[in-house]
Amino acid sequence: MTPCRSCGSNAVELFYETGPVPVHSCLMVSTREAALKFPRGSLALGFCGDCGFIMNTRFDPARLSYTPEYEETQGFSERFRRFATDLCADQIEKYGLRGKVLLEIGCGKGEFLSQMCAMGNNRGIGIDPSYRPERTDAETAARIQFIQELYSEKFGDLKADYVCCRHTLEHIPDVREFVGMIRRSLDRRPDTIVFFEVPDVGRVLTEHAFWDIYYEHCSYFTLGSLARLFRACGFQILDLHKVFDDQYLVIEARPGTDGKRFEIEEPVEKTRVDIELFKSWVADRLDGLRGQLDRFRSAGRRAVVWGSGSKAVSYLTTLEIRDELEYVVDINPHKHGKYLAGSGHEIVSPEFLRRYRPDAVIVMNPIYKEEIQADLERLGVRAELFLI
Numbered sequence: 001m002t003p004c005r006s007c008g009s010n011a012v013e014l015f016y017e018t019g020p021v022p023v024h025s026c027l028m029v030s031t032r033e034a035a036l037k038f039p040r041g042s043l044a045l046g047f048c049g050d051c052g053f054i055m056n057t058r059f060d061p062a063r064l065s066y067t068p069e070y071e072e073t074q075g076f077s078e079r080f081r082r083f084a085t086d087l088c089a090d091q092i093e094k095y096g097l098r099g100k101v102l103l104e105i106g107c108g109k110g111e112f113l114s115q116m117c118a119m120g121n122n123r124g125i126g127i128d129p130s131y132r133p134e135r136t137d138a139e140t141a142a143r144i145q146f147i148q149e150l151y152s153e154k155f156g157d158l159k160a161d162y163v164c165c166r167h168t169l170e171h172i173p174d175v176r177e178f179v180g181m182i183r184r185s186l187d188r189r190p191d192t193i194v195f196f197e198v199p200d201v202g203r204v205l206t207e208h209a210f211w212d213i214y215y216e217h218c219s220y221f222t223l224g225s226l227a228r229l230f231r232a233c234g235f236q237i238l239d240l241h242k243v244f245d246d247q248y249l250v251i252e253a254r255p256g257t258d259g260k261r262f263e264i265e266e267p268v269e270k271t272r273v274d275i276e277l278f279k280s281w282v283a284d285r286l287d288g289l290r291g292q293l294d295r296f297r298s299a300g301r302r303a304v305v306w307g308s309g310s311k312a313v314s315y316l317t318t319l320e321i322r323d324e325l326e327y328v329v330d331i332n333p334h335k336h337g338k339y340l341a342g343s344g345h346e347i348v349s350p351e352f353l354r355r356y357r358p359d360a361v362i363v364m365n366p367i368y369k370e371e372i373q374a375d376l377e378r379l380g381v382r383a384e385l386f387l388i
């Protein structure tokens with residue numbers, strides 16, 4: 001068994017395996033044929049009994065490529081924009097980020113960094129291989145230097161007052177090496193604040209949310225395992241909490257040690273219990289959701305999935321859904337007319353539903369329920385909403 005990539009321990013136990021899964025879930029695919037033939041990789045989650053870290057033990061980073069065709073933005077959702085705005089305001093206020101230089105590792109299309117710079121009159125450096133210059137307006141481009149590459153040791157000399165890294169660490173296999181590299185870059189700048197945001201695996205386990213497990217995410221954290229990793233790398237943790245209806249974990253830290261523990265940190269034993277429950281329930285969960293789709297189909301009812309991100313790819317491919325439903329809806333216009341990797345479902349706009357008239361809408365993330373309901377009302381589509 002692979003040693004733990006967070007603490008190096010050999011106490012890693014396998015607890016969840018699936019058939020081969022698409023290696024990417026946010027890469028846009030232009031034809032159904034290519035989507036069905038999309039490269040697949042193995043998924044076998046292991047749990048470290050020493051630090052609580054969870055990882056795909058069969059992950060192969062060589063299978064992935066984050067190109068500009070990578071479409072991860074959630075910025076078309078009003079609910080998500082509100083969350084991002086609140087987060088920016090909170091960070092600017094908390095750490096006095098005005099007139100500063102901010103570095104974002106894994107900035108995607110640069111939306112968060114642009115907002116942090118605009119709201120706090122900051123300058124920025126954004127690093128991401130999937131960045132697309134045409135999505136940045138001139139005013140933002142003047143404030144921010146974008147580097148279309150993967151972050152590596154060579155960027156350690158970039159000077160910044162604040163380093164943020166959102167929804168990136170879970171895509172990195174060697175998390176100890178990665179967080180250690182960032183810590184080393186701050187040796188001569190011990191006042192730099194770092195901010196990391198990742199999904200909460202504790203929620204995935206307790207809700208048996210198998211659709212939140214996919215190939216791109218090779219590393220999974222609880223607040224406890226995240227805090228242990230940062231401390232081991234020489235960070236002093238300033239704050240540790242959950243955001244976005246408790247779906248995401250946030251850690252704020254700076255170089256140093258103070259040994260402070262937060263009450264909210266789950267002990268390894270709590271994660272072990274959650275894993276046992278996940279193991280005993282996940283098969284029922286899969287059967288239940290499959291049965292639901294079979295019932296729709298045999299009753300002649302049309303269902304669509306709303307949300308074409310990684311959750312949908314994992315939900316449709318894990319359940320091996322093909323003809324049970326035809327379309328996946330997304331509000332991001334960059335995705336319309338493309339196909340979902342693995343399952344081959346076409347991605348359509350909400351407007352398409354005016355003609356298609358589905359009976360049921362399967363909502364991939366309950367946080368968008370109200371927004372989806374409002375969209376359906378606006379379109380005059382009467383469909384039953386199912387939150388998975």
Ligand SMILES: [Zn+2]
Pocket residue numbers: 004005006007008009048049050051052053
């Ligand atoms: Zn470990």
